[in-house]
Amino acid sequence: xLLVLDVGNTNTVLGVFQERxxxxxxxxxxxxxxxxxxxxxxxxxxxxxxxxDLGPLTGIVVSSVVPPLDSVLHDVCEKYxxxxxxxxxxxxxxxxxxxxxxxxxxxxxxxxxxxAAFEKYGGxxxxxDFGTATTFDCISAxxxxxxxxxxxxxxxxxxxxxxxxxxxxxxxxxxPAHVIGTNTVASMQSGLFxxxxxxxxxxxxxxxxxxxxxxxxxxxxxxxxxxxxxxRYIKNVDDLLTLEGLRIIWERNQNNKRxxxxx
Numbered sequence: 400x401l402l403v404l405d406v407g408n409t410n411t412v413l414g415v416f417q418e419r420x421x422x423x424x425x426x427x428x429x430x431x432x433x434x435x436x437x438x439x440x441x442x443x444x445x446x447x448x449x450x451x452d453l454g455p456l457t458g459i460v461v462s463s464v465v466p467p468l469d470s471v472l473h474d475v476c477e478k479y480x481x482x483x484x485x486x487x488x489x490x491x492x493x494x495x496x497x498x499x500x501x502x503x504x505x506x507x508x509x510x511x512x513x514x515a516a517f518e519k520y521g522g523x524x525x526x527x528d529f530g531t532a533t534t535f536d537c538i539s540a541x542x543x544x545x546x547x548x549x550x551x552x553x554x555x556x557x558x559x560x561x562x563x564x565x566x567x568x569x570x571x572x573x574x575p576a577h578v579i580g581t582n583t584v585a586s587m588q589s590g591l592f593x594x595x596x597x598x599x600x601x602x603x604x605x606x607x608x609x610x611x612x613x614x615x616x617x618x619x620x621x622x623x624x625x626x627x628x629x630x631r632y633i634k635n636v637d638d639l640l641t642l643e644g645l646r647i648i649w650e651r652n653q654n655n656k657r658x659x660x661x662x
Contacts, residue, residue, distance in 0.1 A: 400453055402480065403645040404472065405508060406463035408531040409554070410621070413442065414642040415451055421639060423449040435471055439479035459484040460649040462507040462641065485652060487511055487645070492652050497544045505544070508641060509536050512619060513544045515644030520615035520635060525606060527599065527633065528641075529620030531555065535602055537610060545610075548602055553595045553622055560587070572622065574629065596629055603632045 401416040407429060414424040425445050433441075446453060459476045461484045463469050469486065476484040485491065487507035495514050499505050508528065513536045516526040525547075526536045532555070535548040551559075553572060561569050570584050572591050580586030607613055618627040619640035627636040637643075 400451075401457045401646060401649060402453070402459045402482075403642050403649070404459070404461045404463075404484075405511070405641045405645065406461065406465050406468060406472065407508065408465060410530075412642065413445065414639070414645075415446070415453070416642075416646050419646065421642060423451050424639065424642060425449070429465060429468070431465065431467055433471070435474045435478060438471060438475045442475065443479060453480065456480055456482045458482060458649060458653075460487070460645045461485065462487045462511045462645055464506050464508055485649060487648060491648065493648050494651050495538075495542055495544050499544070499546055506534070509534055509547070510544065511641050511644035511648065512536055513538050513644075514647055515637075515640045516615070516617050517542050518647055519637070519640075519643065520617055522615075523610055523613045524615040524617065525603065525610075525613055526640065527603070527616065527618045527620075527623070527627075529553070529618065529622040529626060533599070533620075535606060537606060548606070550598065550602070553591065553626075556595065557591055560591070572625070574625065592625075596626055599626055599633075600631050603630070607632070 403414045405412040409429060410426050411429045412426050415422045459482050461472055473484060476482050489503045493510055493514055497505060512526040512528055516524050517538045522538045522540045522542055524538050528534045531552050533550050533552050537545040537547050539545055557572060567587060570587050573588060574592050575585050575588040578589050578593060580589045616633050617635040617637050618633045619637050623636045627633040
């Protein structure tokens with residue numbers, strides 16, 4: 400079995416693959432203060448509740464955008480799963496050329512999403528990830544990572560509205576019945592939902608002007624179903640895109656090792 404970990408600023412997603420099939424996956428809060436033992440117990444409990452017997456692991460692969468947690472997760476993998484994890488970082492074989500001015504600046508999750516999007520949907524394509532930040536990653540027809548866009552996530556935008564206004568309540572982010580709100584909650588929901596939907600479609604529209612025809616635009620992340628359903632451009636919503644990308648990169652690195660040992 401292969402254990403994959405996608406560590407984001409807000410949530411950490413775990414998945415277990417067996418023979419390329421995702422057996423189970425979980426989403427937990429990313430906690431920068433938890434110890435090695437606390438994370439170890441949490442992960443073990445999740446596997447037990449899911450009826451997953453990891454046994455001898457094939458490996459562990461980690462995508463992290465929270466550097467302070469990297470050493471903790473490394474120790475968790477070695478102490479509780481007796482495996483050395485593969486972190487997605489410069490030097491890891493992804494099979495995708497990165498055209499960024501400084502490739503090391505690209506977040507691991509963005510590369511993982513790009514690899515999975517190209518592998519599953521072909522190119523050119525755009526991967527939109529609705530996380531703490533919303534990212535738009537562009538992949539060429541040749542499978543090159545071209546670059547993209549980073550903007551505040553809808554949760555950050557909503558939090559700024561709640562915290563900076565004394566009389567506005569906290570609300571759920573959802574599609575309101577009408578654009579014109581007839582009460583405060585409906586007005587806020589309209590502003591957040593339609594404002595963010597317009598941001599997403601507006602950015603994609605400008606990306607398409609630079610890229611030309613892009614047949615495949617895929618969304619992933621927490622609010623991907625909500626925004627993707629109503630977007631003029633997003634045609635695919637893939638909740639497991641990042642986990643699939645981690646599996647793909649793991650396999651490419653194992654194949655690379657086998658070729659190297661055969662020389």
